[in-house]
Amino acid sequence: MEGRVVAAHGRQYLVETTDGKLLPCFPRGKKSDVACGDRVDIQQTSDDQGVIEAIQPRTSLLYRSNEIKQKLIAANVDQLVIVVATEPAFSDELVTRALLAAESEEIEPLIVLNKCDLSERVPAARERLKVLADLGYRIVELSALKHAEDLRPELHGVTSVLVGQSGMGKSTLVNALVPEANAATREISQALDSGKHTTTHATLYHLDADSQLIDSPGLQEFGLGHLDRQEIEYAFREFRPYLGQCRFRDCRHNREPDCALTAAVNAGKIDERRFAAYHRIVGTQRGA
Numbered sequence: 001m002e003g004r005v006v007a008a009h010g011r012q013y014l015v016e017t018t019d020g021k022l023l024p025c026f027p028r029g030k031k032s033d034v035a036c037g038d039r040v041d042i043q044q045t046s047d048d049q050g051v052i053e054a055i056q057p058r059t060s061l062l063y064r065s066n067e068i069k070q071k072l073i074a075a076n077v078d079q080l081v082i083v084v085a086t087e088p089a090f091s092d093e094l095v096t097r098a099l100l101a102a103e104s105e106e107i108e109p110l111i112v113l114n115k116c117d118l119s120e121r122v123p124a125a126r127e128r129l130k131v132l133a134d135l136g137y138r139i140v141e142l143s144a145l146k147h148a149e150d151l152r153p154e155l156h157g158v159t160s161v162l163v164g165q166s167g168m169g170k171s172t173l174v175n176a177l178v179p180e181a182n183a184a185t186r187e188i189s190q191a192l193d194s195g196k197h198t199t200t201h202a203t204l205y206h207l208d209a210d211s212q213l214i215d216s217p218g219l220q221e222f223g224l225g226h227l228d229r230q231e232i233e234y235a236f237r238e239f240r241p242y243l244g245q246c247r248f249r250d251c252r253h254n255r256e257p258d259c260a261l262t263a264a265v266n267a268g269k270i271d272e273r274r275f276a277a278y279h280r281i282v283g284t285q286r287g288a
């Protein structure tokens, strides 16, 4: 049988089979590298349980990882929706890291600026996002409380995954777009016997026949430990024209002579804050 993983909770997964049933499954073997959104081959072992035999090839895999662990966020996603808000203040670095994760997997990023009903706060938030808007990243301004529907057209026809820091209004947004989300979460918690009704796991919801939304647990960090220096350089989209142009092949773009990136920063072609973010991020990588 085939199916798609619609919820991941520790080593337990809920698989929606092609005939629409929900079946709790465990992966075969010890290692569990299954992610929400994965398409899998399963074998039903009892009325209410199955085993994941194989993971079908993925079109994309989004992860956040620290030095020790790789955590899978979601598989086979087309779009990463990064939710920020006019208040409380969001972390620029977290947004940058999420964008890098998307770039490195060729997942289309979309930034949602929520709580735009707090109109006096909008200009400051817009200003903070300007550097990203200037780079061509799409930004949708909305109010999850009042006009969550503004996001729906952006989600049509693709599988999107929502990420955001706590307090940005991600749950409000999901509940508005997927009215049955709470019921579905309860059903999933029961099926997975996870005991408590919390969103500690990623969950896939159907918006319509062609559109899926994966809600992932609140993000306080977005580790990029799985990316090496070259991959991070490439994920800064505005760096690409300059990569390979430095005098030294292994240039770290610090104080080396004839560094093409430093020259681009000095010429105003690359934003200084983005360059600083690059140095901070590679500085925290393993083996940096």
Ligand SMILES: Nc1nc2c(ncn2[C@@H]2O[C@H](COP(=O)(O)OP(=O)(O)OP(=O)(O)O)[C@@H](O)[C@H]2O)c(=O)[nH]1
Binding pocket: 114, 115, 116, 117, 118, 142, 143, 144, 145, 146, 164, 165, 166, 167, 168, 169, 170, 171, 172, 173, 218
């Ligand atoms: N004014 C306003 N408040 C909002 C909006 N969306 C959410 N909020 C409020 O912001 C607070 C946080 O919203 P949640 O949806 O719980 O935030 P979350 O991002 O899911 O946060 P966690 O549950 O901590 O992960 C709540 O008090 C919401 O009512 C909005 O569009 N406008």
Ligand SMILES: [Zn+2]
Binding pocket: 246, 247, 251, 252, 253, 254, 256, 258, 259, 260, 261, 262
């Ligand atoms: Zn350089």
